[in-house]
Amino acid sequence: MVQELxxxxxxxxxxxxxxxxxxxxxxxxxxxxxxxxxxPVVHILSDVIQVMSPAQLPSVxxxxxxxxxxxxxxxxxxxxxxxxxxxERAQRLYVGLCTSQTSTRLLxxxxxxxxxxxxxxxxxxxxxxxGVVGEVEYEIGAALRNPYGAGYPETxxxxxxxPVLSVYIKFLNIALESRL
Numbered sequence: 307m308v309q310e311l312x313x314x315x316x317x318x319x320x321x322x323x324x325x326x327x328x329x330x331x332x333x334x335x336x337x338x339x340x341x342x343x344x345x346p347v348v349h350i351l352s353d354v355i356q357v358m359s360p361a362q363l364p365s366v367x368x369x370x371x372x373x374x375x376x377x378x379x380x381x382x383x384x385x386x387x388x389x390x391x392x393x394e395r396a397q398r399l400y401v402g403l404c405t406s407q408t409s410t411r412l413l414x415x416x417x418x419x420x421x422x423x424x425x426x427x428x429x430x431x432x433x434x435x436x437g438v439v440g441e442v443e444y445e446i447g448a449a450l451r452n453p454y455g456a457g458y459p460e461t462x463x464x465x466x467x468x469p470v471l472s473v474y475i476k477f478l479n480i481a482l483e484s485r486l
Contacts, residue, residue: 370440
């Protein structure tokens, strides 16, 4: 079953014109999604984050603060699945974190378990970048939420985050005191 899924992933990526013959090791990529031990995946994600950022920031990548407009859109909508007072509190926290950034860089913007693949020549690589500018701490948010959904038990959401966070803190040189 894993090989069948790996072959389907490979064919789809090849059809999109994103794959040179024989370079993608999809079986490795598919297997990391189903692992019960998340820490090896966190190490892989940390490695990918470390090698992604160029020295110069491109002018076309928006700062993460621009994403705060999503809070306003939600509050203006008729959607009430999330209490508005909770959204307003999250908005204040998000804007506060964005305006207190000290060291920004180009980020993937949506880096998580499903957006990394193993390339035979380059190793683990990120796919489907959103391209935003912010602190490295922003990058780990999507990874902390994922994997979630099809094929993962609901208890996965409540997985203890301390071991995962300790890997990111160590390998990405995050000063935890500055983020609390």
